Amino acid sequence: MLKQSDPRALSQILELRRSSPFLRFVLTNAETNLSSAERGLMELYSSLCPNTEPVLIVFRRILEEFDLTQMILNEILGSDLATRRPRFTMTHQIRADALHVLHAQQVQLLKDWRAALNAEDTKSANQLFANLSVCINAIASGLRTTG
Numbered sequence: 001m002l003k004q005s006d007p008r009a010l011s012q013i014l015e016l017r018r019s020s021p022f023l024r025f026v027l028t029n030a031e032t033n034l035s036s037a038e039r040g041l042m043e044l045y046s047s048l049c050p051n052t053e054p055v056l057i058v059f060r061r062i063l064e065e066f067d068l069t070q071m072i073l074n075e076i077l078g079s080d081l082a083t084r085r086p087r088f089t090m091t092h093q094i095r096a097d098a099l100h101v102l103h104a105q106q107v108q109l110l111k112d113w114r115a116a117l118n119a120e121d122t123k124s125a126n127q128l129f130a131n132l133s134v135c136i137n138a139i140a141s142g143l144r145t146t147g
Contacts, residue, residue, distance in 0.1 A: 003075065010075070010076075013076055014076065017076060017077070027073065027076060027077060030073060031077065031081055032088075034069060034070060034073065035088075035089075035092055036092075036096075036143055037066065038096065039063065039066065041103055042062065042066070044103060044107055045103075045107060046059050048107060048110055048111065095143075098142065099139060099143065102135060102138050102139050102142065103139065105135055106132065106136065109131055109132045109135055112124075112128050113125055113128040113129055116128055
């Protein structure tokens with residue numbers, strides 16, 4: 001991609017990647033965080049949004065940018081994450097597999113909580129909110145971030 005559109009810029013970025021610890025740090029962090037943003041999870045959470053054309057346009061754009069960012073990082077870093085960091089990939093996948101259940105539970109809790117709020121069922125909404133808070137904290141702990 002960048003190789004064809006601006007080979008000189010790619011060459012400069014590759015040189016900076018080799019010479020700048022700061023740039024390597026930024027690229028590695030970007031890649032690590034991007035690996036937590038899974039396409040399937042994006043689609044799962046997008047089910048919480050209204051199925052309208054403006055929402056679909058924005059979501060498609062997010063997916064395009066997600067794919068483009070992964071492509072550019074792979075180009076700059078020389079290969080994909082799994083090839084360069086197999087141990088990280090393995091431990092991340094083990095954690096991600098376990099978290100998928102929690103993500104599905106969180107989406108359902110959000111749907112139920114919203115329904116309780118719309119029905120003005122305060123008691124159910126409060127209980128669902130408490131469960132939702134626990135789920136959010138469990139996911140954040142599993143991701144080892146603030147979520």
